[in-house]
Amino acid sequence: MAKTETILELQHVYKYFDDFTALDDINFTLDQGKFYSFLGPSGSGKTTILRTVSGLILADKGKVLFDGQDITNLPAEKRKVNTVFQNYALFPHLNVFDNVAFGLRLKKMAKSEIDDRVVAVLKVIQMDGYENRMISELSGGQQQRVAIARAIVNEPRLLLLDESLSALDQKLRQQMQYELRSLQQRLGITFLFVTHDQEEALAMSDEILVMNDGKIQQSGTPVDIYDEPINHFVANFIGASNIVPGVMVRDYEVAFVGKTFECADAGMRPNEKVEVVLRPEDIDVTTPEQGKLVVHVDSQLFRGDHFEINSHDEDGNQWLIYATNSIEDKDKVGLSFTPNALHVMRFNEDEADFDARLSQYEEGDNAD
Amino acid sequence: MTEKKHWLGRVYLVFAFALLYLPIFYLIFYSFSTGKSMSNFKGFTFSHYQTLFSDSRLIVIVLDTLIVAVLSSLVATIIGTMGALGIYRVQNKHWRNLILSLNNILMVSPDVIIGASFLILFTALGVTLGFGSVLVSHIAFSIPIVVLLVLPRLREMDATMIDAARDLGANGWQILSQVILPFILPSVFSGYFMAFTYSLDDFAVTFFVTGNGFATLSVEIYSRARQGINLEINALSALMFIFSIVLIVGYYFINHYTQSRRNKRQRGGAYLK
Amino acid sequence: MKKVTTLTKTNRLPYFSLYFLWIGLFVIAPVALIVYQSFFGIDHSLTLSNYRTYLSSSVYLRMTFNSFWFAFLITVLTLAISYPTAYFLTKLEHRQLWILLIILPTWINLLLKAYAFIGIFSQSGSVNNFLTFIGVGPQQLLFTNTSFILVAAYIQIPFMILPIYNSLVDIDPAIINASHDLGANNFQTLWRVIFPMSINGVRSGVQAVFIPSLSLFMITRLIGGNKVITLGTAIEEHFMTTMNWGMGSTIGVVLIIIMFITMALTAGGRKGKAKS
Numbered sequence: 001m002a003k004t005e006t007i008l009e010l011q012h013v014y015k016y017f018d019d020f021t022a023l024d025d026i027n028f029t030l031d032q033g034k035f036y037s038f039l040g041p042s043g044s045g046k047t048t049i050l051r052t053v054s055g056l057i058l059a060d061k062g063k064v065l066f067d068g069q070d071i072t073n074l075p076a077e078k079r080k081v082n083t084v085f086q087n088y089a090l091f092p093h094l095n096v097f098d099n100v101a102f103g104l105r106l107k108k109m110a111k112s113e114i115d116d117r118v119v120a121v122l123k124v125i126q127m128d129g130y131e132n133r134m135i136s137e138l139s140g141g142q143q144q145r146v147a148i149a150r151a152i153v154n155e156p157r158l159l160l161l162d163e164s165l166s167a168l169d170q171k172l173r174q175q176m177q178y179e180l181r182s183l184q185q186r187l188g189i190t191f192l193f194v195t196h197d198q199e200e201a202l203a204m205s206d207e208i209l210v211m212n213d214g215k216i217q218q219s220g221t222p223v224d225i226y227d228e229p230i231n232h233f234v235a236n237f238i239g240a241s242n243i244v245p246g247v248m249v250r251d252y253e254v255a256f257v258g259k260t261f262e263c264a265d266a267g268m269r270p271n272e273k274v275e276v277v278l279r280p281e282d283i284d285v286t287t288p289e290q291g292k293l294v295v296h297v298d299s300q301l302f303r304g305d306h307f308e309i310n311s312h313d314e315d316g317n318q319w320l321i322y323a324t325n326s327i328e329d330k331d332k333v334g335l336s337f338t339p340n341a342l343h344v345m346r347f348n349e350d351e352a353d354f355d356a357r358l359s360q361y362e363e364g365d366n367a368d
Numbered sequence: 369m370t371e372k373k374h375w376l377g378r379v380y381l382v383f384a385f386a387l388l389y390l391p392i393f394y395l396i397f398y399s400f401s402t403g404k405s406m407s408n409f410k411g412f413t414f415s416h417y418q419t420l421f422s423d424s425r426l427i428v429i430v431l432d433t434l435i436v437a438v439l440s441s442l443v444a445t446i447i448g449t450m451g452a453l454g455i456y457r458v459q460n461k462h463w464r465n466l467i468l469s470l471n472n473i474l475m476v477s478p479d480v481i482i483g484a485s486f487l488i489l490f491t492a493l494g495v496t497l498g499f500g501s502v503l504v505s506h507i508a509f510s511i512p513i514v515v516l517l518v519l520p521r522l523r524e525m526d527a528t529m530i531d532a533a534r535d536l537g538a539n540g541w542q543i544l545s546q547v548i549l550p551f552i553l554p555s556v557f558s559g560y561f562m563a564f565t566y567s568l569d570d571f572a573v574t575f576f577v578t579g580n581g582f583a584t585l586s587v588e589i590y591s592r593a594r595q596g597i598n599l600e601i602n603a604l605s606a607l608m609f610i611f612s613i614v615l616i617v618g619y620y621f622i623n624h625y626t627q628s629r630r631n632k633r634q635r636g637g638a639y640l641k
Numbered sequence: 642m643k644k645v646t647t648l649t650k651t652n653r654l655p656y657f658s659l660y661f662l663w664i665g666l667f668v669i670a671p672v673a674l675i676v677y678q679s680f681f682g683i684d685h686s687l688t689l690s691n692y693r694t695y696l697s698s699s700v701y702l703r704m705t706f707n708s709f710w711f712a713f714l715i716t717v718l719t720l721a722i723s724y725p726t727a728y729f730l731t732k733l734e735h736r737q738l739w740i741l742l743i744i745l746p747t748w749i750n751l752l753l754k755a756y757a758f759i760g761i762f763s764q765s766g767s768v769n770n771f772l773t774f775i776g777v778g779p780q781q782l783l784f785t786n787t788s789f790i791l792v793a794a795y796i797q798i799p800f801m802i803l804p805i806y807n808s809l810v811d812i813d814p815a816i817i818n819a820s821h822d823l824g825a826n827n828f829q830t831l832w833r834v835i836f837p838m839s840i841n842g843v844r845s846g847v848q849a850v851f852i853p854s855l856s857l858f859m860i861t862r863l864i865g866g867n868k869v870i871t872l873g874t875a876i877e878e879h880f881m882t883t884m885n886w887g888m889g890s891t892i893g894v895v896l897i898i899i900m901f902i903t904m905a906l907t908a909g910g911r912k913g914k915a916k917s
Contacts, residue, residue: 056531076534089532093550102546103536154536377729384726388746388798391757394767398760406760407767451660470664473672476848476904478856480873481893484880485671488678488890508667511660571752571859576880589752593863597760605753612748620741 013062024214037201040211082151265344282341291334399602440506441563448514483576497579514559521555679890691891712854723801784866808842
């Protein structure tokens with residue numbers, strides 16, 4: 001991989017609101033030209049990170065480095081970062097052109113250059129011809145585009161997007177996901193997108209940073225995070241999961257519901273208590289005789305592209321299954337899954353240890 | 369609602385509106401009477417209007433009244449808007465409620481109390497009663513209504529707009545002049561209009577603080593009315609009625625303009641849902 | 642989490658300087674001064690005699706009681722006329738226009754409206770003409786307590802209609818449909834659903850009418866005859882005629898106390914507001 005340039009770095013950043021710790025030792029670096037998402041539930045601190053980066057709030061402790069320069073205490077109006085706000089925050093008393101030109105005019109740019117740049121950026125977001133419309137005359141999707149234009153016309157090297165699609169309806173949101181992704185790739189600037197919608201983050205990002213309780217829980221590519229969540233929170237928050245308590249018998253062998261199964265995880269202490277994750281789409285329904293596990297079906301719902309089946313095993317664990325066919329005999333059903341479908345999580349493992357363990361036994365796998 | 373009830377309601381409303389408007393029209397009607405009292409309409413004449421326009425004392429008073437109204441509402445609008453901007457920034461709920469309570473004291477106080485207490489104040493400060501004391505009093509009792517009209521508009525403002533302006537590089541003054549003021553301008557205009565009519569309408573406070581040399585229209589009408597009926601006053605009220613209609617149409621034009629813009633915003637917002 | 646306003650405290654000061662000067666000079670100082678003044682006798686000595694006089698004089702106590710009684714009658718009369726008006730107004734089309742017509746008379750100078758009644762109630766005025774016509778014969782109408790009550794009520798009607806109308810308009814029509822659906826007839830719906838839901842408007846209206854009714858002095862002077870029958874007239878008399886500011890301030894303090902009591906009694910409306 002080509003060496004990439006770091007654009008933003010946060011070092012040990014803390015932020016407190018009265019007694020509440022909103023950011024708790026935040027560390028990360030962002031590379032030039034990539035699409036990042038901060039994903040977490042509301043109150044997890046993701047918007048606070050965004051505002052610390054934009055300068056609308058200042059960190060209480062730690063450092064914010066932009067392009068290698070310390071901007072920790074630089075106010076928002078002096079930072080070369082722009083934001084697309086959650087509800088767009090467009091100026092209702094100005095028309096589309098004046099909204100987009102707002103930042104350029106504050107920079108005392110020549111009128112002809114402002115005209116050129118605004119016209120150019122409106123073309124990029126396919127809003128040319130709307131220059132004289134008032135904001136109130138635009139649809140939600142159009143307002144979204146103007147908000148993006150107003151930010152990118154200033155040619156920031158880092159664009160912050162705060163829950164920017166959450167106000168749009170489902171269909172428009174999916175369309176904008178494609179557009180945002182392609183816009184980012186065309187412009188080549190770094191996008192830092194904040195969302196609570198895991199599908200959105202999975203679909204658009206080069207890298208996802210999962211937040212909870214003011215801490216970054218896990219960061220990585222969408223595939224890594226989905227397949228190998230670090231802990232219960234991440235597994236639960238991203239996608240649907242079945243999480244059951246288990247014991248790591250030895251490397252590549254995990255026991256739960258009274259049985260031992262082959263798995264793909266290693267590097268833990270023998271007989272360590274763990275949690276086992278099994279995604280509902282990775283489970284196949286078979287006969288009780290062929291199944292690795294036997295469950296009793298409680299309910300099933302037809303979801304269009306699959307059947308959603310709720311069931312429980314003899315230990316009382318709930319099992320969610322996405323099946324292609326409906327189940328006739330609800331009393332006893334067998335479940336089967338591959339060793340790779342099982343993901344084992346240790347309790348209280350931090351990201352550094354998790355990464356180290358993974359790389360260790362993955363190298364081991366390669367050596368075999 | 370049944371037809372019968374509808375009919376009853378209509379009749380009642382006719383009665384209510386007649387009650388509200390008959391005295392006013394009665395007043396205007398007799399301004400055209402050749403008689404000397406408000407009874408037995410004898411013949412049609414404009415003579416009371418002619419007397420009115422040649423009454424130089426009254427014309428000076430009308431001009432004084434307008435000057436006081438224009439100036440006091442202007443100053444009250446500036447101070448009130450600044451007060452609203454200040455209150456908007458107060459995060460502490462208790463402080464904000466305290467300031468708002470103090471703000472509203474003059475709104476709910478009876479006019480006599482305001483007048484009497486201002487009279488004591490001016491006397492204590494050694495201020496000569498006259499144009500100055502009336503002007504200052506009008507500014508003082510108009511400020512709270514401006515605050516009460518501007519503050520809700522500020523609260524309606526999307527606060528992230530201010531963040532957006534900072535994000536785009538605006539400093540404090542640029543945020544105020546280019547984002548906040550344009551947004552609250554309609555409510556500032558409403559505040560000015562209300563302050564203006566408060567000033568025009570006031571009698572009791574002015575009566576207390578005006579002294580001997582200076583009079584506003586209300587005070588003048590009072591002293592003339594105490595001497596009995598004078599159809600010149602009827603002519604004056606007809607003109608003031610027309611003036612009021614012009615004012616109220618102006619006020620509602622501005623209000624409607626704001627309202628329709630607001631509605632448009634909401635309609636725009638409906639797409640977001 | 643959303644700490645939106647990041648402007649610092651020092652930014653508030655320039656906004657507040659003039660406004661706080663106003664609060665200090667024209668809100669706090671006048672109230673303090675009127676209380677202070679109430680402890681001064683006519684000979685400018687510090688004394689409690691004003692309060693003693695007020696509380697022991699049957700003239701002052703009867704006047705206070707009368708003022709209360711008149712204000713009560715004015716409020717009841719105004720409410721009786723205004724509530725049905727507000728209710729029927731909500732049934733109309735083009736309500737904005739009709740409400741505008743309710744507001745319009747409030748923009749006409751108070752003095753002129755009072756003046757109109759000097760003509761209407763005079764010996765040869767239209768009311769007496771009507772009374773003569775129906776055979777009752779002319780009556781002394783002007784300069785009576787009744788005429789004072791009628792004119793005061795007339796002037797206050799719009800201030801009662803508006804808050805009631807606003808609270809009635811805010812009622813979700815679905816609630817009225819629900820009431821009918823549950824078997825309530827029109828009257829039951831009005832009494833058990835609509836009226837309780839508009840009580841906040843009634844409260845604001847009562848507050849807007851009762852307090853001024855205690856203190857309107859120009860109407861008592863012009864219409865009620867030259868008698869001192871309300872607290873407002875008494876204050877005006879002491880400040881402008883007998884120049885006994887101490888006693889005038891004492892009555893002023895009484896009026897302020899009554900004002901606060903009235904506001905406390907009618908303040909229930911605020912809670913309802915907070916919910917919406």
